[in-house]
Amino acid sequence: MVDEASKDGLNALAQAAKQAPRDSPRDSTRRGLPPVHLWNPDHCGEIDIVIRRDGVWMHEGSPIARKELVRLFSTVLRKDPDGYHLVTPVEKLRIRVDDLPFRAVSLGREGDDLIFVTDVGDEVRAGPDDPIMVQTDPITGEPAPRIHVRRDLWARIARPVFYELVEMAEEVDGQLVVRSGGQAFPLGAVA
Template identity: 70%
Template sequence: MAERGENGTGLAGVSAAARQAPGRGLPPVHLWNPAHCGDIDIVIRRDGVWMHEGSPIGRPELVRLFSTVLRKDPDGYCLVTPVEKLTIQVEDLPFRAVTLESRGDALVFTTDVGDEVEAGPDLPIVVDTDPVSEEPSPRVRVRADLWARIARPVFYQLVEMATVEEDRLTVRSRGAAFPLGPAGAGLP
Protein backbone atom coordinates (compact mmCIF):
# COMPACT_ATOMS: atom_id res chain seq x y z
CA MET A 1 0.00 0.00 0.00
CA ALA A 2 1.15 3.44 -0.80
CA GLU A 3 1.95 5.64 2.16
CA ARG A 4 2.14 9.42 1.92
CA GLY A 5 5.05 11.28 3.38
CA GLU A 6 7.40 10.42 6.19
CA ASN A 7 5.57 12.51 8.79
CA GLY A 8 2.79 10.04 9.62
CA THR A 9 0.22 11.18 7.11
CA GLY A 10 -1.98 9.06 4.84
CA LEU A 11 -2.23 5.35 5.58
CA ALA A 12 0.85 5.48 7.81
CA GLY A 13 -0.74 8.17 9.98
CA VAL A 14 -4.09 6.38 10.17
CA SER A 15 -2.36 3.14 11.09
CA ALA A 16 -0.24 4.83 13.76
CA ALA A 17 -3.24 6.59 15.31
CA ALA A 18 -5.25 3.38 15.45
CA ARG A 19 -2.37 1.56 17.18
CA GLN A 20 -1.96 4.15 19.94
CA ALA A 21 -4.24 2.40 22.39
CA PRO A 22 -4.14 -1.34 21.69
CA GLY A 23 -6.30 -3.33 24.09
CA ARG A 24 -7.80 -0.15 25.52
CA GLY A 25 -10.92 0.01 23.39
CA LEU A 26 -11.69 2.21 20.46
CA PRO A 27 -9.79 5.44 19.82
CA PRO A 28 -11.81 8.56 20.73
CA VAL A 29 -12.47 9.59 17.10
CA HIS A 30 -15.52 11.59 18.21
CA LEU A 31 -13.17 13.97 20.04
CA TRP A 32 -10.80 14.51 17.12
CA ASN A 33 -11.41 17.49 14.82
CA PRO A 34 -8.51 17.52 12.37
CA ALA A 35 -8.42 19.36 9.07
CA HIS A 36 -9.77 17.50 6.06
CA CYS A 37 -6.76 16.31 4.06
CA GLY A 38 -8.58 14.97 1.02
CA ASP A 39 -9.65 11.59 -0.23
CA ILE A 40 -7.87 8.26 0.10
CA ASP A 41 -8.55 5.49 -2.41
CA ILE A 42 -10.27 3.14 0.03
CA VAL A 43 -13.69 1.69 -0.78
CA ILE A 44 -15.77 -0.54 1.46
CA ARG A 45 -17.72 -2.60 -1.03
CA ARG A 46 -21.34 -3.64 -0.58
CA ASP A 47 -20.13 -7.16 0.31
CA GLY A 48 -17.93 -5.81 3.13
CA VAL A 49 -14.57 -6.15 1.36
CA TRP A 50 -12.23 -3.22 1.99
CA MET A 51 -10.37 -2.17 -1.15
CA HIS A 52 -7.31 0.07 -1.48
CA GLU A 53 -6.31 1.35 -4.92
CA GLY A 54 -8.52 -1.32 -6.54
CA SER A 55 -7.14 -4.31 -4.61
CA PRO A 56 -8.64 -6.02 -1.56
CA ILE A 57 -6.91 -5.30 1.72
CA GLY A 58 -5.84 -8.85 2.50
CA ARG A 59 -4.85 -8.49 6.14
CA PRO A 60 -7.87 -8.72 8.48
CA GLU A 61 -5.80 -7.07 11.22
CA LEU A 62 -5.30 -3.99 9.03
CA VAL A 63 -9.00 -3.80 8.16
CA ARG A 64 -9.82 -4.07 11.89
CA LEU A 65 -7.30 -1.35 12.63
CA PHE A 66 -8.80 1.01 10.04
CA SER A 67 -12.33 0.22 11.22
CA THR A 68 -11.46 1.62 14.66
CA VAL A 69 -10.73 5.08 13.22
CA LEU A 70 -13.74 5.15 10.89
CA ARG A 71 -16.30 7.87 11.43
CA LYS A 72 -19.33 9.15 9.55
CA ASP A 73 -19.50 12.92 9.30
CA PRO A 74 -22.10 15.06 7.52
CA ASP A 75 -19.81 15.06 4.47
CA GLY A 76 -19.42 11.26 4.41
CA TYR A 77 -17.30 8.45 5.76
CA CYS A 78 -13.72 9.17 6.77
CA LEU A 79 -10.71 7.75 8.52
CA VAL A 80 -9.72 10.12 11.31
CA THR A 81 -6.57 10.66 13.34
CA PRO A 82 -5.80 13.49 15.74
CA VAL A 83 -4.10 15.36 12.86
CA GLU A 84 -5.89 14.42 9.65
CA LYS A 85 -9.19 13.36 8.14
CA LEU A 86 -9.30 11.33 4.91
CA THR A 87 -12.55 10.65 3.06
CA ILE A 88 -13.29 7.09 1.91
CA GLN A 89 -16.14 5.57 -0.10
CA VAL A 90 -18.72 3.15 1.31
CA GLU A 91 -21.06 1.44 -1.16
CA ASP A 92 -23.71 0.43 1.40
CA LEU A 93 -22.90 0.28 5.11
CA PRO A 94 -19.37 -0.03 6.52
CA PHE A 95 -19.91 -3.27 8.44
CA ARG A 96 -21.73 -6.62 8.14
CA ALA A 97 -23.38 -8.35 11.11
CA VAL A 98 -22.28 -11.92 10.40
CA THR A 99 -23.25 -13.83 13.56
CA LEU A 100 -25.96 -13.57 16.19
CA GLU A 101 -26.36 -15.14 19.59
CA SER A 102 -28.80 -14.70 22.41
CA ARG A 103 -27.20 -13.88 25.79
CA GLY A 104 -29.75 -13.53 28.56
CA ASP A 105 -32.16 -10.82 27.44
CA ALA A 106 -29.78 -9.48 24.78
CA LEU A 107 -29.28 -10.19 21.10
CA VAL A 108 -25.54 -9.94 20.40
CA PHE A 109 -24.27 -9.47 16.86
CA THR A 110 -20.65 -9.87 15.77
CA THR A 111 -19.50 -7.84 12.79
CA ASP A 112 -17.11 -8.78 10.04
CA VAL A 113 -14.42 -6.66 11.73
CA GLY A 114 -14.88 -8.25 15.16
CA ASP A 115 -17.09 -5.71 16.94
CA GLU A 116 -19.71 -7.14 19.29
CA VAL A 117 -22.98 -5.24 19.29
CA GLU A 118 -25.57 -5.82 21.99
CA ALA A 119 -28.79 -4.55 20.41
CA GLY A 120 -30.87 -2.32 22.65
CA PRO A 121 -32.32 1.16 22.99
CA ASP A 122 -29.03 2.86 21.96
CA LEU A 123 -28.02 0.27 19.36
CA PRO A 124 -31.27 -0.47 17.52
CA ILE A 125 -32.15 -3.02 14.88
CA VAL A 126 -33.86 -1.31 11.93
CA VAL A 127 -35.51 -3.04 8.97
CA ASP A 128 -36.21 -0.85 5.95
CA THR A 129 -38.27 -2.32 3.12
CA ASP A 130 -37.67 -1.58 -0.55
CA PRO A 131 -40.91 -0.02 -1.83
CA VAL A 132 -40.68 -1.78 -5.21
CA SER A 133 -39.30 -5.25 -4.41
CA GLU A 134 -40.57 -5.30 -0.80
CA GLU A 135 -37.18 -6.83 0.06
CA PRO A 136 -36.21 -6.25 3.73
CA SER A 137 -32.96 -4.41 4.34
CA PRO A 138 -32.00 -5.02 8.01
CA ARG A 139 -29.24 -3.20 9.87
CA VAL A 140 -27.99 -2.69 13.41
CA ARG A 141 -26.17 0.34 14.82
CA VAL A 142 -22.60 -0.47 15.82
CA ARG A 143 -21.52 2.88 17.29
CA ALA A 144 -22.23 6.58 16.69
CA ASP A 145 -23.62 6.75 13.13
CA LEU A 146 -21.92 3.57 11.93
CA TRP A 147 -24.20 0.68 11.01
CA ALA A 148 -23.83 -2.97 10.04
CA ARG A 149 -25.92 -4.61 7.35
CA ILE A 150 -27.40 -7.77 8.88
CA ALA A 151 -26.37 -10.72 6.71
CA ARG A 152 -29.22 -12.77 5.25
CA PRO A 153 -28.55 -15.92 7.36
CA VAL A 154 -28.49 -13.77 10.50
CA PHE A 155 -31.77 -12.12 9.48
CA TYR A 156 -33.25 -15.62 9.06
CA GLN A 157 -32.22 -16.31 12.68
CA LEU A 158 -33.96 -13.12 13.81
CA VAL A 159 -37.14 -14.09 11.99
CA GLU A 160 -37.05 -17.52 13.63
CA MET A 161 -36.70 -15.87 17.08
CA ALA A 162 -39.49 -13.37 16.43
CA THR A 163 -42.90 -13.34 18.02
CA VAL A 164 -46.01 -11.66 16.65
CA GLU A 165 -46.82 -8.38 18.40
CA GLU A 166 -49.52 -6.10 16.99
CA ASP A 167 -49.45 -8.01 13.67
CA ARG A 168 -45.69 -7.53 13.31
CA LEU A 169 -42.84 -10.00 13.66
CA THR A 170 -40.84 -8.56 16.55
CA VAL A 171 -37.66 -9.39 18.45
CA ARG A 172 -36.64 -7.97 21.80
CA SER A 173 -33.22 -7.13 23.18
CA ARG A 174 -32.34 -5.37 26.44
CA GLY A 175 -35.96 -4.34 26.96
CA ALA A 176 -36.45 -2.79 23.52
CA ALA A 177 -38.77 -4.15 20.82
CA PHE A 178 -37.64 -4.22 17.19
CA PRO A 179 -40.21 -4.94 14.46
CA LEU A 180 -38.88 -6.98 11.55
CA GLY A 181 -41.92 -6.66 9.30
CA PRO A 182 -45.59 -7.53 9.06
CA ALA A 183 -46.55 -11.01 10.26
CA GLY A 184 -47.26 -13.27 7.29
CA ALA A 185 -45.63 -10.85 4.83
CA GLY A 186 -43.45 -13.52 3.30
CA LEU A 187 -40.28 -12.58 5.18
CA PRO A 188 -37.51 -15.12 4.68
Protein backbone atom coordinates in the same frame (compact mmCIF):
# COMPACT_ATOMS: atom_id res chain seq x y z
CA MET B 1 -0.47 -2.76 -8.05
CA VAL B 2 -0.11 -0.19 -5.26
CA ASP B 3 2.50 2.51 -5.93
CA GLU B 4 5.07 3.36 -3.23
CA ALA B 5 3.59 6.80 -2.41
CA SER B 6 0.14 5.29 -1.88
CA LYS B 7 1.58 2.44 0.18
CA ASP B 8 3.48 4.98 2.31
CA GLY B 9 0.24 6.96 2.86
CA LEU B 10 -1.64 3.83 3.89
CA ASN B 11 1.17 2.81 6.24
CA ALA B 12 1.32 6.32 7.75
CA LEU B 13 -2.42 6.24 8.39
CA ALA B 14 -2.12 2.79 9.99
CA GLN B 15 0.72 3.99 12.24
CA ALA B 16 -1.23 7.08 13.31
CA ALA B 17 -4.25 4.91 14.10
CA LYS B 18 -2.12 2.49 16.13
CA GLN B 19 -0.66 5.32 18.21
CA ALA B 20 -3.98 7.08 18.80
CA PRO B 21 -5.13 7.22 22.41
CA ARG B 22 -7.94 4.84 23.37
CA ASP B 23 -11.05 5.24 25.47
CA SER B 24 -10.78 3.62 28.86
CA PRO B 25 -10.65 -0.18 28.63
CA ARG B 26 -13.10 -0.19 31.55
CA ASP B 27 -15.73 1.18 29.15
CA SER B 28 -16.90 -2.22 27.99
CA THR B 29 -19.41 -0.78 25.54
CA ARG B 30 -16.61 0.86 23.53
CA ARG B 31 -13.87 -1.78 23.97
CA GLY B 32 -11.02 0.71 24.11
CA LEU B 33 -11.80 2.38 20.78
CA PRO B 34 -10.04 5.62 19.89
CA PRO B 35 -12.12 8.72 20.76
CA VAL B 36 -12.56 9.78 17.11
CA HIS B 37 -15.58 11.87 18.08
CA LEU B 38 -13.24 14.21 19.99
CA TRP B 39 -10.72 14.72 17.19
CA ASN B 40 -11.04 17.63 14.79
CA PRO B 41 -8.04 17.57 12.46
CA ASP B 42 -8.05 19.46 9.20
CA HIS B 43 -9.54 17.58 6.27
CA CYS B 44 -6.58 16.18 4.32
CA GLY B 45 -8.49 15.03 1.23
CA GLU B 46 -9.53 11.59 0.10
CA ILE B 47 -7.88 8.21 0.16
CA ASP B 48 -8.83 5.57 -2.39
CA ILE B 49 -10.49 3.22 0.11
CA VAL B 50 -13.93 1.82 -0.60
CA ILE B 51 -16.05 -0.39 1.63
CA ARG B 52 -18.12 -2.38 -0.84
CA ARG B 53 -21.72 -3.49 -0.29
CA ASP B 54 -20.43 -6.97 0.59
CA GLY B 55 -18.20 -5.56 3.36
CA VAL B 56 -14.88 -5.96 1.53
CA TRP B 57 -12.49 -3.08 2.14
CA MET B 58 -10.68 -2.08 -1.06
CA HIS B 59 -7.62 0.13 -1.56
CA GLU B 60 -6.92 1.33 -5.08
CA GLY B 61 -9.09 -1.42 -6.54
CA SER B 62 -7.54 -4.30 -4.57
CA PRO B 63 -8.95 -5.94 -1.43
CA ILE B 64 -7.14 -5.15 1.80
CA ALA B 65 -6.14 -8.69 2.68
CA ARG B 66 -4.85 -8.14 6.23
CA LYS B 67 -7.81 -8.47 8.60
CA GLU B 68 -5.81 -6.70 11.32
CA LEU B 69 -5.44 -3.64 9.10
CA VAL B 70 -9.15 -3.59 8.28
CA ARG B 71 -9.94 -3.89 12.01
CA LEU B 72 -7.54 -1.05 12.79
CA PHE B 73 -9.10 1.21 10.14
CA SER B 74 -12.60 0.32 11.37
CA THR B 75 -11.70 1.71 14.80
CA VAL B 76 -10.88 5.15 13.35
CA LEU B 77 -13.89 5.31 11.04
CA ARG B 78 -16.31 8.18 11.59
CA LYS B 79 -19.41 9.39 9.78
CA ASP B 80 -19.67 13.15 9.42
CA PRO B 81 -22.35 15.16 7.60
CA ASP B 82 -20.15 15.14 4.47
CA GLY B 83 -19.50 11.38 4.49
CA TYR B 84 -17.30 8.69 5.98
CA HIS B 85 -13.74 9.45 7.09
CA LEU B 86 -10.75 7.73 8.60
CA VAL B 87 -9.72 10.06 11.43
CA THR B 88 -6.60 10.30 13.55
CA PRO B 89 -5.62 13.19 15.82
CA VAL B 90 -3.75 14.77 12.87
CA GLU B 91 -5.50 13.50 9.70
CA LYS B 92 -9.01 13.25 8.30
CA LEU B 93 -9.36 11.37 5.01
CA ARG B 94 -12.66 10.78 3.24
CA ILE B 95 -13.41 7.24 2.04
CA ARG B 96 -16.35 5.79 0.11
CA VAL B 97 -18.87 3.41 1.65
CA ASP B 98 -21.23 1.77 -0.87
CA ASP B 99 -23.87 0.71 1.69
CA LEU B 100 -23.12 0.51 5.42
CA PRO B 101 -19.58 0.20 6.77
CA PHE B 102 -20.05 -3.07 8.66
CA ARG B 103 -21.85 -6.42 8.33
CA ALA B 104 -23.47 -8.27 11.25
CA VAL B 105 -22.29 -11.78 10.46
CA SER B 106 -23.29 -13.78 13.53
CA LEU B 107 -25.88 -13.73 16.27
CA GLY B 108 -26.01 -15.16 19.75
CA ARG B 109 -28.13 -14.91 22.86
CA GLU B 110 -27.09 -13.93 26.34
CA GLY B 111 -30.12 -14.29 28.58
CA ASP B 112 -32.86 -12.30 26.86
CA ASP B 113 -30.40 -10.18 24.88
CA LEU B 114 -29.33 -10.55 21.27
CA ILE B 115 -25.59 -10.19 20.67
CA PHE B 116 -24.38 -9.47 17.13
CA VAL B 117 -20.78 -9.80 15.94
CA THR B 118 -19.65 -7.72 12.98
CA ASP B 119 -17.23 -8.58 10.22
CA VAL B 120 -14.60 -6.38 11.92
CA GLY B 121 -14.99 -7.96 15.36
CA ASP B 122 -17.32 -5.55 17.14
CA GLU B 123 -19.85 -7.10 19.51
CA VAL B 124 -23.15 -5.28 19.75
CA ARG B 125 -25.94 -5.96 22.25
CA ALA B 126 -29.24 -4.89 20.69
CA GLY B 127 -31.13 -2.49 22.92
CA PRO B 128 -32.16 1.14 23.29
CA ASP B 129 -28.68 2.48 22.44
CA ASP B 130 -28.06 -0.01 19.63
CA PRO B 131 -31.41 -0.62 17.92
CA ILE B 132 -32.31 -3.03 15.15
CA MET B 133 -34.06 -1.36 12.20
CA VAL B 134 -35.59 -2.95 9.13
CA GLN B 135 -36.34 -0.83 6.09
CA THR B 136 -37.33 -1.94 2.62
CA ASP B 137 -34.69 -1.75 -0.09
CA PRO B 138 -36.21 0.61 -2.69
CA ILE B 139 -34.64 -1.30 -5.57
CA THR B 140 -35.30 -4.93 -4.62
CA GLY B 141 -38.30 -4.47 -2.32
CA GLU B 142 -36.62 -6.86 0.13
CA PRO B 143 -35.99 -6.20 3.82
CA ALA B 144 -32.79 -4.22 4.50
CA PRO B 145 -32.09 -4.90 8.20
CA ARG B 146 -29.36 -3.12 10.17
CA ILE B 147 -28.12 -2.66 13.71
CA HIS B 148 -26.50 0.38 15.24
CA VAL B 149 -22.84 -0.27 16.17
CA ARG B 150 -21.53 3.06 17.50
CA ARG B 151 -21.78 6.81 16.86
CA ASP B 152 -23.84 6.82 13.64
CA LEU B 153 -22.08 3.72 12.27
CA TRP B 154 -24.36 0.82 11.35
CA ALA B 155 -23.96 -2.80 10.31
CA ARG B 156 -26.06 -4.43 7.59
CA ILE B 157 -27.48 -7.64 9.06
CA ALA B 158 -26.42 -10.49 6.78
CA ARG B 159 -29.23 -12.51 5.23
CA PRO B 160 -28.54 -15.75 7.22
CA VAL B 161 -28.47 -13.73 10.46
CA PHE B 162 -31.74 -12.03 9.52
CA TYR B 163 -33.29 -15.46 8.93
CA GLU B 164 -32.19 -16.42 12.46
CA LEU B 165 -33.92 -13.31 13.80
CA VAL B 166 -37.11 -14.18 11.93
CA GLU B 167 -37.02 -17.70 13.45
CA MET B 168 -36.72 -16.14 16.94
CA ALA B 169 -39.50 -13.61 16.34
CA GLU B 170 -42.95 -13.64 17.84
CA GLU B 171 -46.10 -12.29 16.23
CA VAL B 172 -47.45 -9.10 17.81
CA ASP B 173 -50.36 -7.29 16.17
CA GLY B 174 -49.53 -8.63 12.70
CA GLN B 175 -45.80 -7.85 13.02
CA LEU B 176 -42.82 -10.14 13.61
CA VAL B 177 -40.99 -8.80 16.66
CA VAL B 178 -37.75 -9.70 18.45
CA ARG B 179 -36.85 -8.48 21.93
CA SER B 180 -33.48 -7.50 23.36
CA GLY B 181 -32.27 -5.07 26.00
CA GLY B 182 -35.81 -4.54 27.21
CA GLN B 183 -36.91 -3.30 23.78
CA ALA B 184 -39.13 -4.74 21.05
CA PHE B 185 -37.85 -4.47 17.47
CA PRO B 186 -40.26 -5.05 14.57
CA LEU B 187 -38.85 -7.05 11.68
CA GLY B 188 -41.80 -6.69 9.33
CA ALA B 189 -45.38 -7.69 8.72
CA VAL B 190 -46.42 -11.32 9.02
CA ALA B 191 -46.83 -12.72 5.49
